[in-house]
Amino acid sequence: MENFYITTPIYYVNDAPHIGHAYTTIACDAMARYHRLLNHSVKFTTGTDEHGQKVYKAARDSGIDPQLFTDEVSKRFRELVATGSNILNVTNNDFIRTTEDRHKKAAQQFWKRIKDNGFIYLGAYSGWYSVRDEAYFQESELVDGKAPTGAPVEWVEEQSYFFKLSAFQDKLLEFYEKNPDFIIPASRYNEVVSFVRGGRNYEQGALKDLSISRTSFDWGIKVPDDESHIMYVWIDALTNYLTSAGFPDTDSTDWLTYWGTKEKRNCTHVVGKDILRFHAVYWPAFLMAAELPLPKQIVAHGWWTIEGEKMSKSLGNVLTPHAMIKEAGSIDALRYFMLRAMSFGNDGDFSKARLNETVNAELSNNIGNLAQRTLSLIQKNCNGSIPQPDGLTSVDESLFQKVREFVEKYHENMKQYSFREAIEQVIGISSLANEYINSEAPWKLKNDNPKRMNTVLHNILKILGIIGILIQPFTPDAADKLLTQSGIKPENRSFLIIPKLIELTISELSEIISKNLPAPEGIFPRIVSL
């Protein structure tokens, strides 16, 4: 069996969750659901990043003890993804907080492994630090006295442990070369490779040794054997992916199944482009230093703007997931829009007008109408029992051939995290079936040619089942309703059923499809603008 481990970044708890956090989590959920539908064994984790100067400062500004502060803010992230029923309707198996004991233990063991292998040494750091980015910058990297992200920087001089990042330049380049799919999309892969190459050529190069401890505040995990230092928040945070897979117990089933081995790497990190360098450069170098297997893939997505503007507190346009679910009418509609509107690797714009337009045109008018028309005809003309076909015409054969091609493209796109294009294939199937029902006009056939009417309705019912199966990763609740109303039994909704639905008649599929259909109900409500 294939094993698939997928992770979101763990989010900072300096502030409440917003739509950007919701997006990455929903994208990972769509992928986790996709792999389950391929009958793979899936682990999906998310969580909160609770240490570091940014969170410490937010707690201090609120006048609350950092632990109590992080307990409170982390709760707002947890309610988005809580096991059972949750606001984003995601199916994560774990939620990790970096203030948990299991994580502190893992981070300290990770540090020890790197230290024992000779890649950590004590020195002194003097340079710029951006609290907002939790990142160090060299003088040459500053733009108008600020970090490249526009965040303010402060001068830091302190004793610090360093990680010998410079020792990993060639090893990283060799690894990227051997694994061209390690970072997707390819444009981001090229960006990372040239960043790492840069370190070889310039004295002020990218791959200078990295400061990995702090002494000027103490909100963090203590460095083993030197309690005057806490770990740099990124080495602490990245280790969460190991903690959740059972580290330091590298013999555990969870570790071997999901983190994997050097020969069979299983973990995929999905991140925003803002934190690609940490995941694609520092993290593999840390893992190489600790002699642990690397992740399988880093997937970097683009950035959301809101109505054409960067989302920021100062502009007052930060959208919460709660507000947007209300606007969209359901979590399904919000999930659909986000996965449909952002083209993989590029930035996306979140506009309420486009949200309404996309949901109404594609879900309500296209798929919703197809379902409504077909299911009510079956109810009215066939007493709600599944119509039996009477031989396929060449039009029917070509319809199914096109469906097959759409399904194939759907999978090709999903494998590349191209949700937008994968959804386009589902809409393609629905548009095709709408054209078919329009030209075959089964509502006119009841008296003249009931056998043909039955065949046409039978064909569309199967296509509704296929659409329902394919749309499960994106709109799980609506997909469930569509499948139930199309008679597809709950235990038969994996991708393996699709070829059967295409090849066999419904009477040959009695294991999969119920005999009678429930009375049809609306599946994709329209968004009515207030």
Ligand code: ME8
């Ligand atoms: O960086 N558009 O946490 P963070 C799209 N704790 N995605 C967005 C977004 C936007 N406008 N804004 C945020 C951290 N995101 C670290 C991670 S992991 C070991 C440590 C998403 O709370 C996107 O996934 O700043 C981005 O990478 C992440 O939130 C940053 O979350």
